[in-house]
Amino acid sequence: MGLTLRGPLMPLSAVAAIAATTVLVAAGPAASGTTATPLPAPAPRADLSHHGYVSLWDDRVEIRIRSENRGPSDVTASTVRLRFSTPPAVNQELPYGCLRAGKATVLCETGGLRSGGGARQTALDLTLADGPDEVVVRLDTVWNGGARDTDRKNDAHEVLAPATGDAYAF
Numbered sequence: 001m002g003l004t005l006r007g008p009l010m011p012l013s014a015v016a017a018i019a020a021t022t023v024l025v026a027a028g029p030a031a032s033g034t035t036a037t038p039l040p041a042p043a044p045r046a047d048l049s050h051h052g053y054v055s056l057w058d059d060r061v062e063i064r065i066r067s068e069n070r071g072p073s074d075v076t077a078s079t080v081r082l083r084f085s086t087p088p089a090v091n092q093e094l095p096y097g098c099l100r101a102g103k104a105t106v107l108c109e110t111g112g113l114r115s116g117g118g119a120r121q122t123a124l125d126l127t128l129a130d131g132p133d134e135v136v137v138r139l140d141t142v143w144n145g146g147a148r149d150t151d152r153k154n155d156a157h158e159v160l161a162p163a164t165g166d167a168y169a170f
Contacts, residue, residue: 071115
């Protein structure tokens with residue numbers, strides 16, 4: 001039996017070049033037993049802040065939150081948590097972007113926050129169970145898009161609001 005070659009023949013120099021390339025690739029880090037592990041990118045830095053007020057009268061609580069990012073990096077999404085000393089009444093509709101996370105906890109998304117950009121507003125008008133004489137509202141950031149926030153003092157607050165109808169700022 002004889003060997004029959006069909007098609008154009010490749011010059012020996014091209015075959016040698018392909019073989020040399022294959023050997024160089026195979027002799028890379030994986031072939032030598034070591035693997036190159038890329039270092040993780042550092043987390044972006046941001047400075048989220050929440051300010052606003054809480055007002056209580058009868059069994060109604062009004063909360064206004066102004067969320068912003070003082071930078072230096074943008075935040076793709078963030079979520080603020082509100083914990084109440086007296087739980088909100090069960091049968092009421094929460095504002096768009098908010099949901100219950102327990103008997104006395106509400107989570108509200110604030111969306112993306114550009115570094116040094118405009119603030120996002122969140123407004124809640126809720127009925128509280130049992131018509132309390134006062135309410136304590138604890139507010140903090142629970143998600144900031146994976147950014148590292150080195151100043152947590154301006155995004156975590158605790159506000160005592162007596163049932164006077166006055167606005168208590170944070």
